[in-house]
Amino acid sequence: MRIDVHSHLVYLPYLEYLTGRNSLPDGVLRDGTYFVSCTGGYLHASPIMHADVDQKLRDMDDLGIGMSILSHGMPGPELLGGQLADDWATRINDHLAEVIQSYPGKFQAWATLGWGSAERTITEIDRCVNQLGFKGVYLFSNINQKTLDSKEFWPVYKHIEDLGIPMDMHPTAPINMNGIDHRPLVPGMAFMFDTTLATVRMVMSGVFEEYPGLKLIVPHTGGFVPFIRGRVGRMIDAWTSPDDWANLSESSQDSFQKIYVDTVAHSPEALEYCLKVYGADKLLYGTDHPFAHFEVYNEMVDNLDCSESDRELINHGNAERIIGL
Amino acid sequence: MLIDIHSHLVMPEYLEYLTGRSSLPKAVLRGGAYFISCNGGYTQTSAAVHSDVEQKLRDMEDMGADLAVINHGIPGPEMLGGEEADDWAARMNDFQAGVIQKYPGKFIGWANIGFGSPERSIQEIDRCINELGYKGVQLFSNINQKVLDTPEFMPVYRHIAKLGVPINLHPTAPMNLNGMDLQPLVRGMSLMFDSTLATMRLVMSGIFEEEPGFKLIVPHTGGWVPYLRGRVERMIDIYEPLKGQPKLTRPSAESIDRIYVDTVAHSPETMNYCYEMFGPERIMFGTDHPFMHWEIYRDMMDGMNCTAVERELIYHGNAERLLGL
Numbered sequence: 001m002r003i004d005v006h007s008h009l010v011y012l013p014y015l016e017y018l019t020g021r022n023s024l025p026d027g028v029l030r031d032g033t034y035f036v037s038c039t040g041g042y043l044h045a046s047p048i049m050h051a052d053v054d055q056k057l058r059d060m061d062d063l064g065i066g067m068s069i070l071s072h073g074m075p076g077p078e079l080l081g082g083q084l085a086d087d088w089a090t091r092i093n094d095h096l097a098e099v100i101q102s103y104p105g106k107f108q109a110w111a112t113l114g115w116g117s118a119e120r121t122i123t124e125i126d127r128c129v130n131q132l133g134f135k136g137v138y139l140f141s142n143i144n145q146k147t148l149d150s151k152e153f154w155p156v157y158k159h160i161e162d163l164g165i166p167m168d169m170h171p172t173a174p175i176n177m178n179g180i181d182h183r184p185l186v187p188g189m190a191f192m193f194d195t196t197l198a199t200v201r202m203v204m205s206g207v208f209e210e211y212p213g214l215k216l217i218v219p220h221t222g223g224f225v226p227f228i229r230g231r232v233g234r235m236i237d238a239w240t241s242p243d244d245w246a247n248l249s250e251s252s253q254d255s256f257q258k259i260y261v262d263t264v265a266h267s268p269e270a271l272e273y274c275l276k277v278y279g280a281d282k283l284l285y286g287t288d289h290p291f292a293h294f295e296v297y298n299e300m301v302d303n304l305d306c307s308e309s310d311r312e313l314i315n316h317g318n319a320e321r322i323i324g325l
Numbered sequence: 326m327l328i329d330i331h332s333h334l335v336m337p338e339y340l341e342y343l344t345g346r347s348s349l350p351k352a353v354l355r356g357g358a359y360f361i362s363c364n365g366g367y368t369q370t371s372a373a374v375h376s377d378v379e380q381k382l383r384d385m386e387d388m389g390a391d392l393a394v395i396n397h398g399i400p401g402p403e404m405l406g407g408e409e410a411d412d413w414a415a416r417m418n419d420f421q422a423g424v425i426q427k428y429p430g431k432f433i434g435w436a437n438i439g440f441g442s443p444e445r446s447i448q449e450i451d452r453c454i455n456e457l458g459y460k461g462v463q464l465f466s467n468i469n470q471k472v473l474d475t476p477e478f479m480p481v482y483r484h485i486a487k488l489g490v491p492i493n494l495h496p497t498a499p500m501n502l503n504g505m506d507l508q509p510l511v512r513g514m515s516l517m518f519d520s521t522l523a524t525m526r527l528v529m530s531g532i533f534e535e536e537p538g539f540k541l542i543v544p545h546t547g548g549w550v551p552y553l554r555g556r557v558e559r560m561i562d563i564y565e566p567l568k569g570q571p572k573l574t575r576p577s578a579e580s581i582d583r584i585y586v587d588t589v590a591h592s593p594e595t596m597n598y599c600y601e602m603f604g605p606e607r608i609m610f611g612t613d614h615p616f617m618h619w620e621i622y623r624d625m626m627d628g629m630n631c632t633a634v635e636r637e638l639i640y641h642g643n644a645e646r647l648l649g650l
Contacts, residue, residue, distance in 0.1 A: 147504045176501035179472045179522050182529060182567060184560035189525060192553060193518055197504050200514060204507065220556070224517075227552035230592025231545070232513030234618055239509045267555025273598055293559055 001066040002298075003319040005168065006219055006262050006286025008073035010034075010050045011095045014088055018075065025079040036075045038173035040145050042186070044074045050290055053099055057106065059289060063298055066316070068289070069323065070096055071110040071138045074172055078115040078143050089114030089124055097132040108325065110138035110168045118155045125156070129163055135323045136165045139216075140172035141191075141198040147175070148198045149205035157211055166215035166260070166322050171195050187291075196223035199259065204236055206246040208255040215260065215322060217284060221270045222261040226277050229256040260322065262286030263314065268300045280310035284318050326641040327623075328650075329390045330493065331544055331587050331611025333398035335375045336420045339413060343400065350404040361400045363498035365470050367511070369399045374615050378424055382431065384614060388623045391641075393614070394648070395421055396435040396463040399497050403440040403468050414439030414449055422457040433648070435463035435493050443477060447484045454488060460648040461490045465497035466516075466523040472500070473523045474530035476569070482527075486536035491585070491647050493542045496520045512616075521548035524584065525557055531571035533580035540585070540647060544611060546595045547586040551602050554581045585647065587611030588622050588639065596629060605635035609643045 015034040018027035027036040034046040049055055060068060077088035089112045096109035111128035113121050128134040137160055142148065160167060171191035174180075180190045199218050208214055218225055229252075236252040248255070262284045265271035274283060285301060287294040301314060319325060340359040343352035352361040359371040374380055375398075385393055402413035414437040421434035436453035438446045453459035462485050468478060485492055496516035505515045524543050532539050543550055561577040573580070585607045590596040599608060610626060612619040626639060644650065 142504075175503040176518070178470075178500040179467070179526065182526075182564075182570070184529070184557055184564045185522070185525060188557035188560045189518075189522060189553070192549075192556070193501075193514075197510070197514060200510065201504065201507075204509065221552075224549045224552060227549055227595055227598075228514065228517060228591055230590070230595060231517070232509055232591075235509035235513045238617065239507075242507075245507070265555070266553050266557075269598065269602055270552050270555060273552070273594070277594055292563070296559075 001316050002064050002285050003316040003325070004060070004065045004068040004287050004289065005217065005284045005319055005323070006264055007056065007068035007070055007289045008050060008291070009053065009056065009070045009096070009099065010046050010072060011092045012048070012051045014072075014077070014092060015046055017088075025075050038075055038079055040173040040175065041177050042173035044173070053103070056289060057103065059294070060106070063287065063295065065287070067106060067108060067325070069108045069110060069136070069168070069319070070099065071168065071170065072096070072112050073170060076140050076172055077112060078140060079173065081144055082116045084116070086114035086116035086120040086124065090127075093124065093128050093132060093134070096134075100133070108323070109134050110136050112138055113156070115143045115153070118152060121156050122159045125159060125163070129165060135325065137167050139167045139169045141169060141194040142172060142175050145173070145175055147201050149201045149207065154207065154210075157207055157214060161211040161213040164213060165324075166217060168217045168219070169195055169198065170219055192220060192223040195219065196225050196228065199223065199225050200228075200232055203252050203255040204245070204248075206248055208258055209249060216258070217260040217262060219262045219264055219286060219288075221263070221265045221274050222259060225256065225259065226261065226274050229253065260284055260318070263297050263301050264288045265297060265300050268303060271300050271304060275304060275306060280306055280313050281318055283314045284322070285315045327388070327390045327610060328641045328644040329385065329393040329612050329614065330542070330609045330644050331589055332381065332393035332395050332614045333375060333616065334378065334381065334395045334421070334424065335371050335397055336417050337376045338420070339397075339400075339402070339417060340371055342413075350400050363400055363404055365498045365500060366502050367498035369498070378428070381614060382428065384619070385431070388612070388620065390612070392431060392433065394433050394435060394461070394493075394644070395424065396493065396495065397421070397437055398495065401465050401497055402437055403465060404498070405439075406469055407441045409441070411439035411441035411445040411449065414446075415452075418449065418453050418457060418459070425458070433650070434459050435461050437463055438481065440468045440478065440481070443480045446481050450481070450485060450488070454490060460650065462492050464492045464494050466494060466519040467497060467500050470498070470500055472526050474526045474532075479530070479532065482532050482539065483536055486532075486539040489538050491540040491542055493544070494520055494523060495544055517545060517548045520544065521550050521553065524548065524550050528577055528580040529561055529566075529570065529573070531573055533583055534574060539583075541583070542585040542587060542609065544587045544589055544613075546588070546590045546599050547584060550581065550584065551586070551595075551599050554578070585609060585643070588626055589613045590622065590625055593625050593628065596625060600629065600631060605631060605638045606643060608639045609647070610640050
């Protein structure tokens with residue numbers, strides 16, 4: 001049995017709504033695919049099949065996935081800004097809740113956040129957790145081109161810590177896109193850099209020291225975080241922060257060590273590396289379904305050099321523990 | 326025998342010249358250090374020690390390095406553009422040649438390239454190799470904010486490949502700096518991103534396939550190339566190139582397998598990762614002297630789990646073979 005913590009399902013009425021807008025984010029529907037222009041120069045493609053629950057269920061069957069934790073993924077509602085963002089976050093969460101209800105036992109969901117205001121975001125998290133039964137929240141790698149360490153977001157992190165629920169990070173329209181004009185470089189490089197930068201900035205900001213109960217899953221074998229943490233950590237530890245930044249009281253490595261990663265792995269070697277650096281109880285099975293290559297991760301996990309009980313943790317045990325399933 | 330292939334020595338006359346400029350790149354001298362504003366919003370700091378050969382020799386002795394392959398490092402002459410760039414590249418190469426001559430057997434140099442014009446760049450490379458005794462070429466991760474695979478630069482790489490000498494890639498004022506306003510993120514993240522992006526774009530340009538003699542050293546344990554490669558490879562291999570870009574005839578992994586990395590490692594774990602992925606023949610000792618933490622790499626490598634023969638390759642054998650010493 002596998003639990004897929006990284007599985008996308010878009011909400012078509014939202015994509016349709018975006019086609020009617022004349023400022024970013026705006027979309028066009030061409031040949032069965034919604035192309036959404038996002039802030040920051042990024043163009044996201046959502047084929048209509050990204051909203052196809054039945055196809056997802058068939059693919060889950062093929063891959064031996066008992067349950068998928070759904071997320072809307074890009075384009076997120078936070079790209080809209082303001083009240084619209086919070087309104088659409090609510091609608092997207094209602095849609096996810098409907099899908100969960102329609103297929104009992106097959107799905108859970110990451111709560112979508114609007115970030116229009118911290119208050120409404122917190123209210124919506126409470127609604128998702130208390131009324132819709134969601135077990136965690138979705139956190140894009142930047143909020144409409146603002147970095148995640150911005151102090152305005154901290155009340156939300158505090159609330160998430162109070163609830164004891166995990167955050168699942170995901171790339172969005174990246175902050176850095178220069179020289180990334182070729183297709184393979186966008187999801188291949190720019191996304192990974194965005195989640196890495198987001199994580200490193202959160203570490204530097206001290207948010208993990210301030211809210212030690214925060215649980216953060218960094219997808220795609222942690223972006224580059226597991227590989228770069230030594231270098232950037234040395235520099236963080238040697239650094240005197242400016243006035244509006246706290247100095248960490250412990251080594252930055254303590255914060256880096258707290259993150260979880262999923263198995264949407266760059267390569268078998270990268271996954272083995274995460275196992276060595278973080279241990280089996282920090283890895284969660286995920287596929288990035290329905291995006292290209294969702295089918296390659298089973299083999300990587302099955303061939304991972306670990307005990308069968310560790311493999312069970314990665315396939316479902318960690319998700320059950322961290323998400324509280 | 327220990328050879329440090331990653332060792333910087335700036336030319337004071339160049340920094341002085343930059344203090345007189347009113348457009349980028351330009352420098353100010355404050356408290357004994359030059360602060361150089363570069364294109365792309367990056368500021369480089371060059372302390373007096375960065376041009377101190379005697380201090381470098383003492384540090385080499387401390388770490389047991391017999392020979393250092395020096396390069397000027399940031400700011401490179403190519404930032405000036407046009408004839409000025411080529412003029413200053415020639416002056417830097419003369420300066421390095423003077424240092425090499427003054428301390429027999431202690432130094433060799435990476436040739437600086439101005440990229441003012443491909444013709445003069447090629448002439449200067451020939452002069453360095455044939456007249457000044459240089460064994461390889463220094464290449465920045467972007468040329469004045471242009472990506473390395475820009476068509477005008479390709480003849481220069483082809484020429485270097487035909488000469489059979491290696492290219493030492495090095496980060497420069499990065500193309501992407503958004504969200505990296507804090508010191509540790511600049512050297513810790515953006516520089517690594519730039520050399521990783523540069524490497525991937527060179528792979529996609531087809532230069533490795535076109536020129537079997539193309540030899541590329543990617544510093545800092547390859548940036549993130551070793552960790553990320555599988556993901557980007559999968560995407561490159563299924564992708565239809567943009568107009569004017571070649572389609573690789575072989576899997577992109579074959580190009581990436583050909584890179585060399587140095588030991589300016591993010592951590593011992595990343596070093597081991599490179600060792601397992603590329604093998605000991607593709608790792609070369611380097612320190613990034615005199616930049617922060619240059620002293621930790623000798624211990625890191627002494628502690629690496631490999632055979633004595635392999636360590637000799639990493640410490641000098643590979644550099645001797647690649648540079649033809």
